Amino acid sequence: MSHVPHELHEEFPEAIETLRALKAGDAHFSRLADEYHTINREVHRIETNVEPAADEVLEDLKKKRLHLKDQIAALLAAAANTAS
Template identity: 90%
Template sequence: MSHVPHELHEEFPEAEETLRTLKANDAHFARLADEYHTINREVHRIETNVEPAADEVLENLKKKRLHLKDQIAAMIAAAVNTVT
């Protein structure tokens, strides 16, 4: 079990500038990033036993986080491909 928070800037270190630009200029991306951050923090609190939860709850949150990360990755890739 990982006790390391999976912040977006850590997940996509090569895309830090793109992350900032998308957050500032794309309301849908900003909403996805905020939702990712909220779920990510909740997962981290559960994994570090700050906020106990059933294994099923943790697994569902991780699946949601992964789905959001996939959407975010696709948006980052599209933005990078548009620029290059």
């Protein structure tokens, strides 16, 4: 398994401009993106053994990251629908 960080611009390459606009103009989105980034970095550090942790800790962080990604995806979809 490759241990590649899951950055938002890589997860949503088609929405890079929307990501930037929402992060700059929507405090809630910005908070979600910042939290995603923090958890994502922690997952990456654990997966690359920079910061070892128990499997349960890693799985919990991955679930949190996925939940945040789902929320971010919903906000991106809503923004795309209002822009259309």
